[in-house]
Amino acid sequence: MTISTPYPIIDGQERKQGSLGTMPLVNPSTEEVIANIPNCGAEEALEAARLSVEGFAQWSAMAPFDRSKIMRRAADQMRAEVEEAAAEMTRESGKPLVQARGEWMASADLLDWFAEEGRRAYGRLIPTRASDMRWAVHRRPVGPVAAFTPWNFPAWTVMQKVAPALAAGCSVVLKCAEETPSSGWRIVGALLAAGLPPRALSVIWGDAPAISAALCAAPEIHKVTLTGSTRVGRILASAAGQHLKKVTMELGGHNPVIIARDVDLNTVVPLAAEFKFRNGGQVCVSPTRFLVEKPIYAEFVAGVAEAASKLRVGDGMDADTQMGPLATAGQLSKIEALAADAVQRGAKIETGGSRIGNRGYFFQPTVLSGMTPEMDAMNEEPFGPLMLVMPVDDIDAALTEANRLPYGLASYAFTNSLSTERKISERINAGMLGLNHYAMAMPETPFGGVGDSGMGSEGGIEGMDAYLRPFLVTAKIV
Structure with a gap:
């Protein structure tokens, strides 16, 4: 079994250097430096955001049935890599290996579930008031998404955002925690290997304030989603609100x-x-x-x-x-x-x-x-x-x-x-x-809070809805 060094991925390519140099990756059980990994900032964030527009165009144009097949291939690849992925997760987060295995396998299941749910993102027909009219509601992906994930569940929280976003047809710029980057790096690698367009999904980490400010302001990004503290949630929701972007915030609890x-x-x-x-x-x-x-x-x-x-x-x-x-x-x-x-x-x-x-x-x-x-x-x-x-x-x-x-x-x-x-x-x-x-x-179930614990839900059909927008077509029959 080989435990690998993670690298940011933009445009399908690993970046061995970061615009802000390198940063130490520390094993919390020993306090030893595992590796010095690239430290990204606004430069990488803005590049990934620009490319996500093309990625969105390619991915959203693909039939939901074909998107589902790619996602399910990636889930199978994840299961094949469970031992390496679990060892990397334990090395970076400290959690027991048995819990890391369970999280990784559950994350693959989450990808599978949304792969199937994406095939059923149905619209609806509305009874009209006139016999020569037709009213239809379509459900369209919201567009490129900026996703921010924490260190405590580095695979599950990534998948809570990436899986429904991709199932809906969105592209994603993923900023995962610099303390635990390997899970996000490996998930992105599995999806790209399964056939996801390279510009539809990027993963970076590093200077969190610089990256979040850049992505929240980037005109290419249409939605911001975070799992993190209430303090950080307020910052990101405020920044996204300045640009009228949709948000999902899964924040702290007690x-x-x-x-x-x-x-x-x-x-x-x-x-x-x-x-x-x-x-x-x-x-x-x-x-x-x-x-x-x-x-x-x-x-x-x-x-x-x-x-x-x-x-x-x-x-x-x-x-x-x-x-x-x-x-x-x-x-x-x-x-x-x-x-x-x-x-x-x-x-x-x-x-x-x-x-x-x-x-x-x-x-x-x-x-x-x-x-x-x-x-x-x-x-x-x-x-x-x-x-x-x-x-x-x-x-x-x-x-x-x-x-x-x-x-x-x-x-x-x-x-x-x-x-x-x-x-x-x-x-x-x-x-x-x-x-x-x-x-x-x-x-299958919605996951989210109220008050200072955030807004919106992840998981279930509610998690899928968070990455779709209604589009009404009214037609006069001629």
């Missing part, structure tokens, strides 16, 4: 978990630990604020603390590792600060709470009990291995706390009561709700 007193803790506790510490908590839909009714609070805290303490933390390439390092030094510093603030304000560390060693960005799976709303961690998305547990008197109090923040991405609730399920479903302020489970993102 996802509540309401745990009712009637649950079976033998089932709920292992699930809580598994999903809280998946990918080190660096998941936009990661459960963060656990709001537990007081009669079962102490037992829940003891159970999750025990489960968290048994997790094996280490290099993601080790087959026994259940949780890898945080992806960056900045994330490590942030988690340390949030944990320290919570303790200073009265929270109790039930397990964890400290960095592991002094090499690599490792932090212990941590359970903090006695959380209160004024603590920084209860207001700022941790994006790390902090399980924040707060006692509540009842479901009404849990809902009040769950809806307190301006975020509204994912939410979760565990109960055996249909009336409690109904109350939570009707009153929770979020884009998504998981009842008695944590699984969220599937190709």
Whole structure:
């Protein structure tokens, strides 16, 4: 198995040099520099944007049936490369190899799903008011797209944007995270090898402010889509709005978990630990604020603390590792600060709470009990291995706390009561709700939030709609 060095791809060609020189690619498990990779800026962004116009003309003119075949060939190629791709993802992000494999294969499935959905982007006929008239609504691709993706799920988040955009007939300029560029580079390579026109898809990385400013202002780009923080989302949405471009923003969250007193803790506790510490908590839909009714609070805290303490933390390439390092030094510093603030304000560390060693960005799976709303961690998305547990008197109090923040991405609730399920479903302020489970993102289902968690949806038919525009034709029969 060969682990390759990624390079930006523009016009179907790898760029071995960047206009801003090079930048280090770091392994978060060892802090070693893996490679020095090209550092791109506005120059590459504008070149890719200009070429995307021709790419759009070629790709959108192709029949949806033929576009689908190319996308499905690329998905098959991705599956054949799973071991190399997973190793690269683990090397760059730190996540356990088994999770990297799963993400890569799920991303291939996502490409397959949208390849088929693109063949069914139907319009409609509207009954007219006169017998000599015909009204038809066609669905056309919006045009070239600028897509910005993060480091935590470097294949899945790329595919959430690239797959529906290509299925709709759009061209894409992809700016992937400089911390984890290999997944985007490999996905683009698979699509080009499968027959995608070279100018229909580019991938770059580097100076994020320069690239985003250039693409948001570029007249060739008709839509901007981001998965990232609320802060960056505001910047990009504002910049795109200045030029009246369509946007889809999948932004931050601070996802509540309401745990009712009637649950079976033998089932709920292992699930809580598994999903809280998946990918080190660096998941936009990661459960963060656990709001537990007081009669079962102490037992829940003891159970999750025990489960968290048994997790094996280490290099993601080790087959026994259940949780890898945080992806960056900045994330490590942030988690340390949030944990320290919570303790200073009265929270109790039930397990964890400290960095592991002094090499690599490792932090212990941590359970903090006695959380209160004024603590920084209860207001700022941790994006790390902090399980924040707060006692509540009842479901009404849990809902009040769950809806307190301006975020509204994912939410979760565990109960055996249909009336409690109904109350939570009707009153929770979020884009998504998981009842008695944590699984969220599937190709067939919409994924998105409200408020500070963004606008628009990815996945499902809603994800496809985001890259299409209605075109009305009214005809008088002569």
